[in-house]
Amino acid sequence: MKITFLGTGTSQGVPVIGCSCEVCRSVDYRDKRLRVSVHLQVRDKSIIIDSGPDFRQQVLRERIKKLDALVFTHEHKDHTAGLDDIRAYNFSQHKDIPLYGEERVLEQLKREFAYIFADFKYPGIPQVQLHPIDEEPFEVEGIPFTPIRVKHFKLPVLGYRVGDFTYITDANYISAKEIEKVRGSKVIVLNALRKDQHISHFSLREAVALLEDLQPEQAYLTHISHLLGSHREVEQELPDFIRLAYDGLQIEV
Template identity: 65%
Template sequence: MKIKFLGTGTSQGVPVIGCNCNVCTSLDFRNKRLRTSLHLEINGLSIVIDTGPDFRTQMLREAVTHLDAVLFTHEHKDHTAGLDDIRPFNFKQQMDIPLYGTVQVLEQIKSEFSYIFAKTKYPGVPRVLLNEISNTPFEIQGNKINPIQVMHHKLPVFGYRFGNFTYITDANYISPEEIEKIKGSKVLVINALQIKPHISHFTLSEALELISIIAPEKAYLTHISHTMGTHQEVTEQLPRNVEIAYDGLKIQL
C-alpha cells in the first residue's frame, strides 16, 4: 500500500487569505497546506479520499494518472468541491468514475453538481457511478474497506480502514464501539485542528489522547489549522510515534 497526503489543511487551507501570522508567512513548504485529501494505491487500485477545492492541483502535483474510485468522508464543500475535475480521468480511461459515500453525501453531490445528473447533459460533464455505503464493510475490486463512523459535532462522518491503515478526518468524537474497529491498526491518520478547544474537531491534546488509547505503531496528524503553530513547533511537542503530516508526504505499508 502506497499512501500520499494530497492535502493536510483545514477548510481555508494554509496560508489563510489575508493572514500575516508566522505560520501563514512561513517559507517552510511543510506549513503550506491544501485542503485535506489522501491518495492510496492498494494492489494496483488507485483511490482518492475526498475531492476538495484543490483536487486538480493535487492530481497534477502528485502526477496521478489513473483513478479507480473516490471515497467521500462527508458532504462539506472542502471535501467535495473539486469533483468536476475528475473529467480528465473520464476522458483518459473511457469510463465512469465510481463514487462511494453515504446517502447524505450522494444526495448533496446530486444537488451541488446537478448538471452531472441532468436528463439532457451538456457535452463533457463528469461521468460518475454512485455507490451508497453504510457503516458496514464493502469491497472495491476485491479490496476490503471498513468504514469507521465518527462525529463532526452533530454530523456523522466516515473514516476508513484499509488493512492495517486507518484514516480519519473531521472528527471530535469517536464512540467506544468504533474505536474498537480502529484498534490493531499499525498506522493511524487522525485530525488535529489546533491547540485551543473547537466545536467540531479534535484538538492536539485530544488527538494525542486518542492515539494513546488506540496505540498504533505510527500516527500522523492532519486537517491542520494555521493556529496550530508551525510544523517545527508542533513536532517538538509530539511523542516519538506521532508526526504532523504535510502535503506531499508519502508512506508505504
C-alpha cells in the same frame, strides 16, 4: 499500500487568505497545506478519499494518472468541491468513475453538481457511478474498506480502515464501539485542528490522547489549521510515534 497525503489543511487551507501570522508567512513547505485528501495506491488500484477544491492541483503535483474510485467521508465543500475535475480521468480512461458515499452525501452531490446528473447531459461533463454505502464494510475495486463512524459536531462522518491503515478526518467524537474498529491499526491518521478545544474537531491534546490509547506503530495528524503552530515547532512537542502529516508526504503500510 502506498499512501500519499494530497492535502493536510483545514477548510481554509494554510496560508489563510488575508492572514499575516507566523505560520501563514512561513517559508517551510510543510506549512503550506491544501484542503485535506489522501491517495491510496493498493497494488494496481488508485483510490482517492475526498476531492476538495484543490483536487486538480493535488493530482497534478503527485502525477496521479489513473483514478479507479473516489470515496467520500462527508458532504462539506472542502471535501467535495473538486468533483468536476475527475472528468479528465473519464477522458483518459474511457470509463465512468465510481463514487462511494453515504446516501445523504450522494444526494448532496446531486444537488451541488446537478448538471452531472441531469436528464440532458451537456457534452464533456463528469461521468460517474454512484455507490451508496453505510456503516457496513464494503469493497472498492476488490479492496475491503471498513467504515468508522465519527461525529463532526452533530454531523455523522465516516473514517475508513483499509487493512492496517486507518484514516479519520473531521471528527471530535468517536464512540468506544467505533474505536475498537480502529484498534490494532499499524498506521492511524487523525485530525488535529489546533491547540485550543474546538466544537467540531479534535484539538492537539485530544488527538494525542486518543492515539496514546490506541498505540499504533505510527500516527499522523492532519486537517491542520494555522492556529496549531508551525510544523517544526509542533513536531518537537509530540511523542515519537506521532508526526504531523504534510502535503506530499508518502508512507507505505
